[in-house]
Amino acid sequence: xxxxxxxxxxxxxxxxxxxxxxxxxxxxxxxxxxxxxxxxxxxxxxxxxxxxxxxxxxxxxxxxxxxxxxxxxxxxxxxxxxxxxxxxxxxxxxxxxxxxxxxxxxxxxxxxxxxxxxxxxxxxxxxxxxxxxxxxxxxxxxxxxxxxxxxxxxxxxxxxxxxxxxxxxxxxxxxxxxxxxxxxxxxxxxxxxxxxxxxxxxxxxxxxxxxxxxxxxxxxxxxxxxxxxxxxxxxxxxxxxxxxxxxxxxxxxxxxxxxxxxxxxxxxxxxxxxxxxxxxxxxxxxxxxxxxxxxxxxxxxxxxxxxxxxxxxxxxxxxxxxxxxxxxxxxxxxxxxxxxxxxxxxxxxxxxxxxxxxxxxxxxxxxxxxxxxxxxxxxxxxxxxxxxxxxxxxxx
Amino acid sequence: xxxxxxxxxxxxxxxxxxxxxxxxxxxxxxxxxxxxxxxxxxxxxxxxxxxxxxxxxxxxxxxxxxxxxxxxxxxxxxxxxxxxxxxxxxxxxxxxxxxxxxxxxxxxxxxxxxxxxxxxxxxxxxxxxxxxxxxxxxxxxxxxxxxxxxxxxxxxxxxxxxxxxxxxxxxxxxxxxxxxxxxxxxxxxxxxxxxxxxxxxxxxxxxxxxxxxxxxxxxxxxxxxxxxxxxxxxxxxxxxxxxxxxxxxxxxxxxxxxxxxxxxxxxxxxxxxxxxxxxxxxxxxxxxxxxxxxxxxxxxxxxxxxxxxxxxxxxxxxxxxxxxxxxxxxxxxxxxxxxxxxxxxxxxxxxxxxxxxxxxxxxxxxxxxxxxxxxxxxxx
Numbered sequence: 001x002x003x004x005x006x007x008x009x010x011x012x013x014x015x016x017x018x019x020x021x022x023x024x025x026x027x028x029x030x031x032x033x034x035x036x037x038x039x040x041x042x043x044x045x046x047x048x049x050x051x052x053x054x055x056x057x058x059x060x061x062x063x064x065x066x067x068x069x070x071x072x073x074x075x076x077x078x079x080x081x082x083x084x085x086x087x088x089x090x091x092x093x094x095x096x097x098x099x100x101x102x103x104x105x106x107x108x109x110x111x112x113x114x115x116x117x118x119x120x121x122x123x124x125x126x127x128x129x130x131x132x133x134x135x136x137x138x139x140x141x142x143x144x145x146x147x148x149x150x151x152x153x154x155x156x157x158x159x160x161x162x163x164x165x166x167x168x169x170x171x172x173x174x175x176x177x178x179x180x181x182x183x184x185x186x187x188x189x190x191x192x193x194x195x196x197x198x199x200x201x202x203x204x205x206x207x208x209x210x211x212x213x214x215x216x217x218x219x220x221x222x223x224x225x226x227x228x229x230x231x232x233x234x235x236x237x238x239x240x241x242x243x244x245x246x247x248x249x250x251x252x253x254x255x256x257x258x259x260x261x262x263x264x265x266x267x268x269x270x271x272x273x274x275x276x277x278x279x280x281x282x283x284x285x286x287x288x289x290x291x292x293x294x295x296x297x298x299x300x301x302x303x304x305x306x307x308x309x310x311x312x313x314x315x316x317x318x319x320x321x322x323x324x325x326x327x328x329x330x331x332x333x334x335x336x337x338x339x340x341x342x343x344x345x346x347x348x349x350x351x352x353x354x355x356x357x358x359x360x361x362x363x364x365x366x367x368x369x370x371x372x373x374x375x376x377x378x379x380x381x382x383x384x385x386x387x388x389x390x391x392x393x394x395x396x
Numbered sequence: 397x398x399x400x401x402x403x404x405x406x407x408x409x410x411x412x413x414x415x416x417x418x419x420x421x422x423x424x425x426x427x428x429x430x431x432x433x434x435x436x437x438x439x440x441x442x443x444x445x446x447x448x449x450x451x452x453x454x455x456x457x458x459x460x461x462x463x464x465x466x467x468x469x470x471x472x473x474x475x476x477x478x479x480x481x482x483x484x485x486x487x488x489x490x491x492x493x494x495x496x497x498x499x500x501x502x503x504x505x506x507x508x509x510x511x512x513x514x515x516x517x518x519x520x521x522x523x524x525x526x527x528x529x530x531x532x533x534x535x536x537x538x539x540x541x542x543x544x545x546x547x548x549x550x551x552x553x554x555x556x557x558x559x560x561x562x563x564x565x566x567x568x569x570x571x572x573x574x575x576x577x578x579x580x581x582x583x584x585x586x587x588x589x590x591x592x593x594x595x596x597x598x599x600x601x602x603x604x605x606x607x608x609x610x611x612x613x614x615x616x617x618x619x620x621x622x623x624x625x626x627x628x629x630x631x632x633x634x635x636x637x638x639x640x641x642x643x644x645x646x647x648x649x650x651x652x653x654x655x656x657x658x659x660x661x662x663x664x665x666x667x668x669x670x671x672x673x674x675x676x677x678x679x680x681x682x683x684x685x686x687x688x689x690x691x692x693x694x695x696x697x698x699x700x701x702x703x704x705x706x707x708x709x710x711x712x713x714x715x716x717x718x719x720x721x722x723x724x725x726x727x728x729x730x731x732x733x734x735x736x737x738x739x740x741x742x743x744x745x746x747x748x749x750x751x752x753x754x755x756x757x758x759x760x761x762x763x764x765x766x767x768x769x770x771x772x773x774x775x776x
Contacts, residue, residue, distance in 0.1 A: 001465050002398045003698040009397075072397055258776045279770070283763075286770035290692075290714045293775050297691035301399045308400065320687045389683055390676035394656050 009072055016080045023049050024086040032085045033260060034361055035368035037208055040123070040165045043087050047120045050089065057094050057118045064102050064110070065118050071307040075300070082252025083259075092161070093117040093124040095247075096240050097170040100187065104228035104236055113168075113189070125192070127157040127171030127214065128237065135384050137172075138181045138234060142216060144173035144188055146223070151188060153196075153219040159378075163199045163212040166192045172233050179231065187233035190221040204374075206367035207347075241380070248379065249325035251296045257332040258289055264339050264361070275339060284338075288331045295324045319389045323382050326375040333369040340365045399694060401465070408462075409469045411446055416477040422744045428480055433558040434602040435480040437513075444513030449487055453495065457507045464697045467635075468642040472693075475646025478747055480601060482516050482555035488639045490517025492632040493563050493580060497620035502582065505616075506561065518559035518585075519636075520550035520606050521629075528760040530565075530629050531575045535608065537566035537622065544568075544618070546581060546589075546611040556604030557594025559585050564608065565629060568622050579622035580629060587611050599751040627705075634712045637759050638700055641693040641719045644755050648686040648723060651730040651748045655679065658745075659733055675733060682726045689722035710772050713765040719755070720762030727752040 005013070028042050050056045059074055060066035069077070081088055089095070098117045101109055116122045133140040142155025153173060163169070169192050176184030192199070196219035202211045228236055262285070265276035275281050298320050337344055344366040376382045390396040401409060419439060420428075428436035443449055451466050453459025460466075467488060474483055491510055494503055509515030526532035535548025546566050556562070562583045569577030583590065589611035594604040620628045656679055659670035669675055696715035702708040727749040731738035738745050756762060769775060 001401065001694065001698060003695070005397055255776055258774075262774065262776070279767075282770040282774075283766050286766055286774050287717070289775040290717050290766070290769060291688070293695070293714055294688040294692045294718045297695045298687055300397060301691060301694075304397045304399050308398075320684045323684055324688065383677065386677040386680035387673070389680035393683060394676075394679055396656065396660065396670045396676045396679060 005072070005076075009076060012073055013076045013080060016077055017084075019053065019055075020080060020084045020086055023053075024084060029084065029086060032087070033256070035364035035371075037210075038087060043090070044120050044123075046087055047089060051119050056089060056120075057098060059095075060098060060114075060118075061102065064098075064114050071303050075303045078247055079252040079255075082250060083256040085253065085256050088247070090120060090123065092126045092170075093120065093122070095243060096126060097124050097168075097189065099243055100170070100227060100236050100240050103239065104187075104232075108224070109227065122167040123162070123165045124168045124170065125160050125163045125166035125214075127160060127169045129159045130156060131158050135381055137237070138185070140172055140174060140185065142171065142173050144171075144175050144186060144221070146175075149223045151221040151223060151225070153188070153190070153216045153221055155216050157214040157216075158202075158211075160199075160212045160214045161210055163192065163214050164201065164209065166199075168192060169197075169214070170227070172237055175233075176231050182234040184231055185233040185237070186230050187227045187236045188221060189225050189227060190219065194219050194221065196220070204371065206371035208367065208371060210371075249295055249299045249321035250329055250375075251292065251299055251325070254292050254295075254325075254328050254332050257329075257336070258285070258292065261285060261332065261335050261339060264336070268339050268341070270341070281338065285335060288328065288335060291324070291331070292328050295321070295328060298324070319385065319393060322379065322385050323376075326382060329375050330372050333365075333372040336365045337369050344369075401469070405465055405469060408451075408466060409473065412448060412470055412473040413476075415442060415446060416473055416479070420477040420479060422478075422747075425478060425480065429600055434596060434600070435482065435558075439479075440481050440516075441513045443481065443483070444511065449483075449513055450511035452487065452491060453507055453511060457495075457503050458511050459507070464635075464638065464700045467639055468693065468697045471639045471642035472646035472649075475643035475751075476650045478600075478647070478650075478744070478751060482518070482558070484636060484639055484643070485518050485555035485559070486510060486516040489519045489632055489636050490559075490561070490563050492635050493519075493619050493628070496631055497580070497625070497628050499616075501616060502619070506582070509560070515560040516555055516558060517561050517563060518553050518555040518604075520553045520556065520562045520564045520583075520608075521633075522551045522553070524549060524551060528764045529573070530633055531578060531626050532573050533565050533567045533578050534572050535564065535566040537568050537579055537581060539568075540612065543612060543614045544579075544581065544622070546583065546608045546613065548608050550606045550608070552597070552603045553606050554597075554601060554603050556592060556606055557602045561585060562590070562606065563619070565625075575626050576624050578624070578626050578629065580619040580625045581613055581617045581622075582619060583608070583611060583613055583617060587613065597754065599754040600747060601754075630709070633759055634709060635700060637712050637716050638693075638696045640755050640758060641689070641696050641715050644719045644723045644752060645686070645690050645693045647748050647752050647755075648682075648689060648726045651726055651745060651752070652679070652682050652686055654745055654748070655682070655730045655733050662735075678729055678733060682729050685722040685725045689719050689726075692718040706772065710769055710775065713760070713768045713772075714775055716760055716765040717762050717769065720765070723752040723756060724762075 028046055031038055057065050058067045058069060058077060062068045101113050130140050144151040144153045170189045172185050173188050174184055175186040196217040198215040200213045201209045202213060203209060266274050268275050270278055340362055343362045447460055448470060450459035451462040455461050494506055523534055537544045537546045562585055564581045564583050566579055566581055567577055568579045589609045591607040592604045594602060597603050659675055660668055662669050692715040696712045699708050699711035730745050731749055734745050737743050
């Protein structure tokens with residue numbers, strides 16, 4: 001057993017950190033620290049910088065533009081990216097549909113889609129959840145019928161993150177009504193500009209617009225847009241969801257936020273002195289930091305295990321990452337609420353024009369707290385995660 | 397970055413797991429508990445035979461030169477089997493003082509007997525009002541000739557009833573809560589003026605309250621600097637905390653395993669109660685808590701080699717916090733999921749719960765260590 005990173009790994013961390021310092025647009029970083037939403041342009045600009053460096057799709061196989069890094073290097077890269085902070089690559093393209101295409105797609109599809117995913121020439125969104133199919137995803141109803149050389153798609157998706165920016169969607173569609181529910185699903189990709197696609201915004205409790213409803217009304221999709229085999233879509237979906245195991249803990253995100261809390265708590269006063277001097281607050285903060293340290297170690301155990309034994313066998317510790325990672329993220333937003341106290345209330349009256357530097361940081365704290373309730377719901381709710389542990393790990 | 401055991405460590409784990417599987421099931425444990433002193437000399441000698449009592453001592457001292465990971469392996473295994481024998485008191489703590497501060501003569505006098513299983517030690521530290529502060533020492537050691545005279549009262553001294561030698565903390569200078577002026581002394585348990593009142597503890601171990609009245613010891617009794625040994629005490633107690641974390645991980649593993657087996661077989665309403673989602677989720681949360689604890693136990697084990705004393709102490713305190721929280725949850729929910737049977741002395745789960753509970757209150761509880769981390773400026 002050894003906790004230390006190698007000299008090479010430490011040098012790699014320094015290289016990554018320096019690259020972020022030199023290349024992340026300062027305004028993008030500031031907005032992320034303040035918990036503000038970024039514009040499409042701001043995100044794409046950064047991702048193209050990353051892609052130009054060759055780090056846009058770092059975990060892909062080398063032949064498709066990946067880096068060939070070790071699992072520890074990936075871990076370091078992610079941690080530095082999250083804690084700098086800078087936007088992570090668009091998961092829907094880079095972590096989700098990309099790997100499905102290079103694993104199950106044909107040569108034509110790989111050539112057509114992969115480079116465009118890497119450079120975010122296409123913004124992808126995920127067509128999985130439906131109004132009646134949340135945790136019970138396999139009950140989905142959106143239908144794709146073969147008609148000549150086309151699929152005709154009808155139905156509705158929901159919680160479609162950033163669909164308002166999207167050029168492409170990967171979609172789970174029912175292609176066989178008679179099969180067992182998991183067996184009749186296919187994985188089909190198509191343009192969001194297709195006739196019959198309607199995107200309707202959902203305003204979330206933080207006041208933001210991240211998610212959407214997407215309606216398909218006789219959308220015509222070329223037959224060759226099926227990825228892999230017909231009716232095997234469920235397998236690809238499981239592959240896709242199981243792909244990102246360690247990033248989900250978001251240790252770097254929570255680290256950055258805890259540093260920010262410490263910083264703010266040294267400035268904001270309570271009872272005539274900085275709130276960090278309040279013993280009860282300080283202990284609560286320490287409690288969260290300890291939880292995060294434990295999670296970081298759990299994550300490192302998974303990373304080290306993958307590096308040594310490959311990704312084949314799931315490490316039981318990885319099931320912990322989603323549950324604890326989301327709980328800690330939520331706790332950090334609660335601590336920020338506590339720091340800001342009564343100034344949580346004002347709506348973002350100043351906007352983001354930089355006119356009131358002293359108060360700008362306060363505007364997003366309550367919205368960020370509201371928004372972060374999502375992290376224990378999405379990606380398989382924490383209750384679903386507990387089902388998984390009970391079944392897969394404990395054999396219940 | 398590596399969390400795997402090496403080949404030798406794997407063999408060590410197999411060897412101790414094998415020994416305890418053969419000689420330490422729950423029924424056997426009851427017999428050992430009924431023996432004089434509350435633990436089994438036979439088992440202790442078996443541990444000696446397999447080299448486990450000499451594990452952390454250097455080869456020069458007749459040991460095997462094992463490090464933190466080796467101790468972690470042993471403590472986890474001892475926890476899993478709910479072992480009563482005084483490994484912590486004798487090998488980790490008593491032995492720790494000898495390893496860190498013993499002179500060649502002191503080691504020659506004590507270590508061989510420890511390694512061959514003929515002698516055990518106890519750490520006489522806790523006082524009536526000292527609670528978790530290691531520097532809070534009222535017991536005094538006054539110079540007399542070239543030796544010392546020790547007076548004071550020590551409480552809940554683990555293995556104090558049976559130990560051959562006591563490691564006693566005593567003040568040589570200053571006031572009760574001064575950080576300097578504290579010494580550590582090796583005191584024969586049968587020395588004149590030592591009165592021991594032994595008793596079983598809640599978790600089935602044995603301890604003693606010890607009164608020292610004009611106990612005279614020679615200059616060879618002093619471990620380290622008699623006027624400034626707090627750092628030594630902190631170092632050894634930190635190692636004890638790490639060992640307790642590992643023991644707790646073993647206890648939690650076994651508690652979770654036992655509980656999951658139970659809810660798979662216990663039937664109500666015509667089905668195994670483990671088919672109910674509320675119980676499944678509880679068991680999953682126990683698993684999460686146990687894994688977080690395991691991570692921090694490993695962290696603390698590896699942190700014991702940190703050069704920076706502040707970082708080391710902070711890491712170990714953080715581990716004790718996580719272990720404290722996890723063990724409380726896993727322990728309590730193990731009883732809850734067992735239902736009524738979990739409340740009985742007859743079922744083994746309650747005994748795991750009791751040992752886990754006592755670990756939280758040994759060498760600093762969750763609040764105590766959380767405050768230490770907070771006051772040190774946190775962990776990020």
